[in-house]
């Protein structure tokens with residue numbers, strides 16, 4: 480079972496990864512966007528850490544809902560409301576349980592991903608974060624590491640795609656040949672989840 484600490488650790492690890500990779504995420508957002516995805520995400524996850532410290536939410540669901548609300552109010556851009564929705568909906572799905580099972584977490588994240596698709600009107604293949612999130616969350620059924628790897632593969636597979644949603648879609652054909660920044664950050668989030676899950680196993 481995964482307790483509140485597990486989710487706090489995930490967010491701490493995610494914030495560190497976003498901080499480390501912010502330059503790269505912004506670089507990905509240069510040719511097919513407005514070169515702000517890394518700074519948007521860094522601002523959001525810095526605020527997430529501050530909010531978790533200030534509020535100390537008591538359950539996994541409350542952690543994820545606070546993360547979602549914080550991302551909505553701080554990330555900006557297209558990705559802020561979408562990542563906000565992902566975490567808020569997943570948090571809601573977890574309810575007020577003190578601990579959640581791996582299948583419950585997977586189901587909650589799947590509900591979050593569905594909500595992102597509904598809010599943004601995108602589907603896999605449109606060259607967005609969904610190209611990492613959909614295969615990544617599906618593969619969590621195998622293992623956390625399999626989820627991280629499927630998300631990374633999905634992010635890389637956005638390179639030859641033509642963007643059909645978001646800012647990159649304005650470029651039409653010229654969006655081809657570049658990795659989608661949101662797919663890259665989504666893969667990062669699932670990689671940190673796998674890292675934390677493996678660390679928790681090791682500590683048992």
Ligand code: ADP
Nearest residue numbers: 516556557558599601607608644645660661662
């Ligand atoms: P902005 O595009 O407003 O500058 P960001 O640079 O922070 O915002 O985020 C861009 C990312 O948001 C894209 O790489 C893509 O993955 C994601 N995105 C944009 N629009 C959508 C959408 N409609 N559905 C899903 N993801 C989207």
Ligand code: MG
Nearest residue numbers: 512513515516
């Ligand atoms: Mg941008």
